[in-house]
Amino acid sequence: MYTNSLDELIFNIITSLFLLGTVTLVTGIVVLLTRTMGKDLREITKQTSQLAKKGLIDDLSGLVGNASALLTATSQMVRTTAGIGILLIILGLIQIGTAIGLIIHFT
Structure with missing residues (x-):
């Protein structure tokens, strides 16, 4: 059976x-770099813009409306993904800061 002292337990928790x-x-x-600047997302945005231009040239209002909705959804997806990435970064920094604070407190 293992007998750990309180100091070893605290050290393991901090680590x-x-x-x-x-x-x-x-x-x-990684989420912030790969998801918000993804190749697929840029391609969707590019093709949607081309679709909207074609709709304007051919005077197809329904096509322009749908392309606009797709661009809005894509923009919202980028903001959501960026928000998740930023949240993970902030949580990671808080955890690292807490660990450093505990090390300072217990030494």
Whole structure:
């Protein structure tokens, strides 16, 4: 049976909190970089803009309205994804800061 002292337990908790914060921070950065600037998203936006231009030239109001709705949905998706990435970064920084604060407090 393992007999850990209180200091070892606190050290393990702080280490786990720091590692979890680091993983959360890196995940947030990856989400922010890959999802908001994705190749697929740029392609959808480009094709939707071309579709809207074609609708304006051919005077197809329904096509322009649908293309506009698609652009709005794409923009909302980018904002939501960016928000998730920023939230993960902030949570990671809070966890790392808490771990550092606990290290300072217990040493």
